[in-house]
Amino acid sequence: MSRPTTAPSDTLGIGTPAGNRRFRRRLLSWYDRVQRDLPWRESRDPYWVWVSEIMLQQTRVAAVVEHYKRFLRRFPTVAKLAAARESSVLTAWSGLGYYRRARMLHAAAKKLVRDREGKFPTTAEELRELPGVGRYTAAAIASIAFDHPVAVVDGNVERLLQRVLGKMLATEELWTTANHLLAAKRPGDFNQAVMELGATVCTPRQPKCLVCPVMEMCATRGQLKSAAKPPRQRKREIHYVFDGRKDQVLLVQRARDAALMPGMWELPQVTNVNGSGQPWLTLRHSITVTDYVVRVTRSSAPQGTEGVWLAKTRLTKLPLTGLTRKILRAAHFI
Numbered sequence: 405m406s407r408p409t410t411a412p413s414d415t416l417g418i419g420t421p422a423g424n425r426r427f428r429r430r431l432l433s434w435y436d437r438v439q440r441d442l443p444w445r446e447s448r449d450p451y452w453v454w455v456s457e458i459m460l461q462q463t464r465v466a467a468v469v470e471h472y473k474r475f476l477r478r479f480p481t482v483a484k485l486a487a488a489r490e491s492s493v494l495t496a497w498s499g500l501g502y503y504r505r506a507r508m509l510h511a512a513a514k515k516l517v518r519d520r521e522g523k524f525p526t527t528a529e530e531l532r533e534l535p536g537v538g539r540y541t542a543a544a545i546a547s548i549a550f551d552h553p554v555a556v557v558d559g560n561v562e563r564l565l566q567r568v569l570g571k572m573l574a575t576e577e578l579w580t581t582a583n584h585l586l587a588a589k590r591p592g593d594f595n596q597a598v599m600e601l602g603a604t605v606c607t608p609r610q611p612k613c614l615v616c617p618v619m620e621m622c623a624t625r626g627q628l629k630s631a632a633k634p635p636r637q638r639k640r641e642i643h644y645v646f647d648g649r650k651d652q653v654l655l656v657q658r659a660r661d662a663a664l665m666p667g668m669w670e671l672p673q674v675t676n677v678n679g680s681g682q683p684w685l686t687l688r689h690s691i692t693v694t695d696y697v698v699r700v701t702r703s704s705a706p707q708g709t710e711g712v713w714l715a716k717t718r719l720t721k722l723p724l725t726g727l728t729r730k731i732l733r734a735a736h737f738i
């Protein structure tokens with residue numbers, strides 16, 4: 405962890421009009437110099453902003469970039485998204501996980517087209533009425549796409565503000581503080597700058613205080629312990645059967661009312677590896693707080709499996725679970 409070089413209390417200033425101005429100035433000039441080149445920053449079109457914000461929920465930037473580009477090529481406008489079949493939307497979403505987000509995105513697109521001729525509302529309050537758009541997402545779209553002066557608070561902003569101010573803040577205090585600090589003339593840039601600083605410099609572990617643009621105004625300079633303990637990863641082993649012939653593979657569809665990934669396609673899951681030999685494939689897969697060891701046997705699916713033989717060429721159009729896609733790629737089947 406970087407060490408403080410001067411006593412922070414001399415230079416704090418945040419909370420006073422002059423201190424807040426200085427914070428904004430430093431943050432924005434840093435952002436103008438070093439912001440990452442990300443595809444959703446090429447346009448302030450609310451559709452682009454909205455899709456990126458939904459994809460970035462609980463997903464890392466690096467994992468989103470290519471999915472985002474592909475998704476926008478497939479559905480370049482809100483009207484195209486609204487007109488698509490749900491299975492096409494889920495297929496385009498495949499690999500990003502948390503498929504409820506894709507369903508909500510689709511439902512919101514339909515609502516926008518049905519009720520507003522595809523035009524987005526411009527304020528955070530109205531945006532919150534869209535399916536899948538909560539307080540944070542509404543504020544992000546309103547500020548970035550429409551310069552609506554409203555601050556955002558996500559995990560990065562929360563960590564950064566608490567470190568800068570040197571104290572833990574309750575949820576409402578965080579939103580109030582962020583709104584006081586907000587640069588009203590450039591709210592979208594300000595919000596992106598705070599999140600960018602939290603994601604790239606004021607990182608959860610080992611913040612890079614020596615290159616931080618607000619280091620002189622920071623009360624803790626990396627010394628504030630996070631109250632939240634990182635969740636403990638659970639470990640599980642799961643088994644699948646790869647039942648393939650020529651250019652076809654047997655897949656099963658998850659129940660439409662399943663809590664996770666309803667309606668998506670996957671390899672038949674079995675309770676244990678058939679026989680005592682080595683599995684055909686072993687790979688690792690993580691979903692939120694669970695690390696899976698995935699063992700795949702190449703054999704016939706158990707009797708009674710309600711599967712469908714699907715040609716390789718159809719798989720690109722089917723919503724596969726991310727893990728199934730990963731297995732089929734590892735098997736060089738797709």
Ligand code: SF4
Nearest residue numbers: 606613616622625626
């Ligand atoms: S804001 Fe974060 S990175 Fe910057 S000085 Fe404070 S603790 Fe370090």
